[in-house]
Amino acid sequence: MNQDKIEQGKKLAARKAVDDNVKNNMIIGIGSGSTVVYAVERIAELVKEKDLNLKCIPTSFQSYQLIVKNELNLVYLDQYPVIDLDIDGADEIDKDLNLIKGGGGCLVQEKVIASNSNKVIIIADFRKNSKNLGEKWKKGVPIEVIPLSYVPLMKRFEKMGGKPQLRMAKAKAGPLITDNGNFIIDVDFGIIKNPEELNKKLLMIPGVVDTGLFIQIAS
Structure with missing residues (x-):
C-alpha cells in the first residue's frame, strides 16, 4: 500500500473517531503525532459547524500548537483534572491493547492525560498492530x-537484557530534551510477552520518570 493511501486511511479513521465520540461540553485531551493532526482538524470543523463548546488539554508542545492553530479552547489539567475523552495515537498495539508510545518524545504527559481520562481513543493504522509488543516497533521502548x-540507567537496562540507546536530537548537538527537561533512552527488549511486568520493573528503578509502555489504558 502506498503512502498516499495510508495517509488517507489515517485521515478517515481520525475523522470517524471524532465524529463518533466528540460531544458538546466535553473536556478533551489532545495527543501527539501525525494522526492526531487529522483529529484536531476535524474537531475544529465540528466546533464551527455545530457551535460546540469544547475545552482541549494538550499533552505536548506539538498538541498545544495544534490547539492554538485551530483556534480551539485551550485549557490545562490543573483547571480540569477529570477529562471526558483523550484522543491519541500509538507506535505499536498488541493483542491485549497494550501500547508502545513515545516515539515523538511526549510519553509522560501523554500518559498523565490518558490516565485521567474517562475514555481513551487510540487512532492507528494497520501497520501498528502486532501480537506482541516489539514485533513491528524496532526502535525500543522509550x-x-x-x-x-542516564549512564547508570543504560548499564542497568543492559543487565535486564535490553539494548539501550540515548535518543539524540535531530536539529541540535546532543541528546533530545523532552518537554519536561529530561532525556529519553530507547531500549530494545526484543519481543515483549509480558509488558505489564516489564513496566513495573522499570518504574521501580530510581531515575526513571516513566516508560512508553501504556498498560490497560486503551479498551
Whole structure:
C-alpha cells in the first residue's frame, strides 16, 4: 500500500473517531503525532459547524500548537483534572491493547492525560498492530529519565537484557530534551510477552520518570 493511501486511511479513521465520540461540553485531551493532526482538524470543523463548546488539554508542545492553530479552547489539567475523552495515537498495539508510545518524545504527559481520562481513543493504522509488543516497533521502548542518571540507567537496562540507546536530537548537538527537561533512552527488549511486568520493573528503578509502555489504558 502506498503512502498516499495510508495517509488517507489515517485521515478517515481520525475523522470517524471524532465524529463518533466528540460531544458538546466535553473536556478533551489532545495527543501527539501525525494522526492526531487529522483529529484536531476535524474537531475544529465540528466546533464551527455545530457551535460546540469544547475545552482541549494538550499533552505536548506539538498538541498545544495544534490547539492554538485551530483556534480551539485551550485549557490545562490543573483547571480540569477529570477529562471526558483523550484522543491519541500509538507506535505499536498488541493483542491485549497494550501500547508502545513515545516515539515523538511526549510519553509522560501523554500518559498523565490518558490516565485521567474517562475514555481513551487510540487512532492507528494497520501497520501498528502486532501480537506482541516489539514485533513491528524496532526502535525500543522509550523511557524518560532524569539526565544525571542516564549512564547508570543504560548499564542497568543492559543487565535486564535490553539494548539501550540515548535518543539524540535531530536539529541540535546532543541528546533530545523532552518537554519536561529530561532525556529519553530507547531500549530494545526484543519481543515483549509480558509488558505489564516489564513496566513495573522499570518504574521501580530510581531515575526513571516513566516508560512508553501504556498498560490497560486503551479498551
